[in-house]
Amino acid sequence: MAIAVAFTGMSNSGKTTLIEKIAKILVPEYRVAIIKHDPKDKAVFDTLGKDSYKFSATGAEVVVASPTRTTYFSQKQKSFEEIVAMFGEIDLVLVEGLKTLPLPRICIARDEINMDYLGFCEAIAIDESIDASKLNLSKNIDILPLNEPTKVIEWIWKNAKEI
Numbered sequence: 755m756a757i758a759v760a761f762t763g764m765s766n767s768g769k770t771t772l773i774e775k776i777a778k779i780l781v782p783e784y785r786v787a788i789i790k791h792d793p794k795d796k797a798v799f800d801t802l803g804k805d806s807y808k809f810s811a812t813g814a815e816v817v818v819a820s821p822t823r824t825t826y827f828s829q830k831q832k833s834f835e836e837i838v839a840m841f842g843e844i845d846l847v848l849v850e851g852l853k854t855l856p857l858p859r860i861c862i863a864r865d866e867i868n869m870d871y872l873g874f875c876e877a878i879a880i881d882e883s884i885d886a887s888k889l890n891l892s893k894n895i896d897i898l899p900l901n902e903p904t905k906v907i908e909w910i911w912k913n914a915k916e917i
Contacts, residue, residue, distance in 0.1 A: 757914035758847035762871055763862035768900055770805045773848050775903040777812035784845040787815040789837055791851025815841050858913045877909055
């Protein structure tokens with residue numbers, strides 16, 4: 755049985771960094787896979803500093819999904835279920851993007867929050883650049899510390915969806 759959770763947020767909000775930290779903590783004990791959405795089909799692979807390189811360096815299995823390809827290295831788009839099946843035995847899938855997937859989702863925000871993201875998130879991970887006391891959240895959204903990946907992992911174990 756595997757579980758999955760998704761991360762969303764504006765560019766440069768810290769999604770990749772948080773997923774990378776979580777994977778590094780969990781990979782020694784769990785079979786972790788990461789799926790990154792590339793909606794603009796512009797991913798560059800095996801390049802130092804790029805997301806796919808950082809994710810691969812964690813030791814996790816990695817797929818980058820875009821409108822024209824799924825890189826694991828396939829030349830056709832695959833469904834979430836097909837991608838997960840490619841991993842084989844896996845414990846946890848961390849998804850960056852793919853807003854339409856019905857997964858528990860953590861919105862990542864630094865400096866500013868795009869309120870449009872909160873409509874499909876169950877939690878928000880923020881740093882000290884955002885004053886949590888001033889957030890007027892319209893629904894029950896958990897607030898997580900962006901720079902404490904172990905706290906985010908605790909939330910994941912409680913809220914991730916069985917897939």
